[in-house]
Amino acid sequence: MTDTAPKLIVEGVSKRFATSRAAVQALDNVSLDIAGGEFVCLIGPSGCGKSTLLDIMAGLTLPDAGRVMADGKLVQGPGRQRLVMFQESALFPWLDAFGNVMFGLKLRPDLSSAERKKIAEHFLHLVGLEKFKHAHVHELSGGMKQRVALARALAPDPQVLLMDEPFAALDALTRDQLYDDIQRIWIESRKTIVFVTHNVREAVCLGDRVVLMSPSPGRISRIFDIPLPRPRDINSPDLAGYTSQVAAALKGTLRGSVSE
Numbered sequence: 174m175t176d177t178a179p180k181l182i183v184e185g186v187s188k189r190f191a192t193s194r195a196a197v198q199a200l201d202n203v204s205l206d207i208a209g210g211e212f213v214c215l216i217g218p219s220g221c222g223k224s225t226l227l228d229i230m231a232g233l234t235l236p237d238a239g240r241v242m243a244d245g246k247l248v249q250g251p252g253r254q255r256l257v258m259f260q261e262s263a264l265f266p267w268l269d270a271f272g273n274v275m276f277g278l279k280l281r282p283d284l285s286s287a288e289r290k291k292i293a294e295h296f297l298h299l300v301g302l303e304k305f306k307h308a309h310v311h312e313l314s315g316g317m318k319q320r321v322a323l324a325r326a327l328a329p330d331p332q333v334l335l336m337d338e339p340f341a342a343l344d345a346l347t348r349d350q351l352y353d354d355i356q357r358i359w360i361e362s363r364k365t366i367v368f369v370t371h372n373v374r375e376a377v378c379l380g381d382r383v384v385l386m387s388p389s390p391g392r393i394s395r396i397f398d399i400p401l402p403r404p405r406d407i408n409s410p411d412l413a414g415y416t417s418q419v420a421a422a423l424k425g426t427l428r429g430s431v432s433e
């Protein structure tokens with residue numbers, strides 16, 4: 174299901190944050206190869222460096238040591254090929270749904286205005302919001318806002334989508350629908366997705382691999398392959414075996430961090 178060449182290579186990445194109160198080794202010598210078209214979930218206890226790693230992959234934060242290569246090129250800053258979607262949708266409240274997706278397409282000056290409009294309509298349709306094209310942000314539910322944010326991130330056609338707990342603030346029913354949608358979109362578009370979550374079942378449902386991180390300092394402690402067929406249903410009993418394995422390992426990282 175995936176291309177063979179790594180799309181993203183994280184090589185020996187370390188990052189330390191120093192504030193007036195304390196210094197934190199957020200990441201310590203983290204290495205990870207992510208193949209083109211792969212869906213990778215990052216999981217781990219709070220503060221283990223998941224968001225920092227995602228930000229470094231995006232080029233929003235630079236590492237102190239090590240490097241990230243995307244398609245063989247050193248990541249030195251944000252780029253159109255690696256877009257981030259956050260927990261809060263960060264939509265522009267003065268624009269409607271369509272306007273927000275069109276805003277994302279500013280990253281594609283190579284397209285004509287008519288082409289951009291067509292693409293924005295296509296992605297609003299893809300996330301099931303064609304009827305809400307002209308709804309303003311305050312008129313949309315939390316789930317709808319995240320759908321608009323997803324359409325906005327997908328519309329410029331990035332090769333890599335970096336998602337930081339995008340569904341964490343949503344109710345369970347809306348989340349279940351979005352698990353189906355993100356899998357359908359991923360199967361159709363073959364994007365490379367890196368997805369940060371706290372939710373073990375979510376990670377097992379979505380990931381080809383689940384990368385478990387441990388804190389203090391932030392490191393990769395274990396990687397799980399999840400070779401289940403797709404699309405996967407979050408409520409399916411097939412997920413249970415992997416979920417309990419990952420959950421047990423996650424508990425182990427918590428015990429480890431407490432005793433250190």
Ligand SMILES: Nc1ncnc2c1ncn2[C@@H]1O[C@H](COP(=O)(O)OP(=O)(O)OP(=O)(O)O)[C@@H](O)[C@H]1O
Pocket residue numbers: 190191192197198199217218219220221222223224225226371391
């Ligand atoms: N800009 C910053 N300045 C200072 N410390 C930071 C900064 N960003 C992150 N940290 C610290 O680095 C560590 C890793 O943070 P990070 O947000 O990457 O963890 P996380 O695994 O994503 O956590 P969570 O699951 O709670 O979102 C934490 O101890 C955090 O306090």
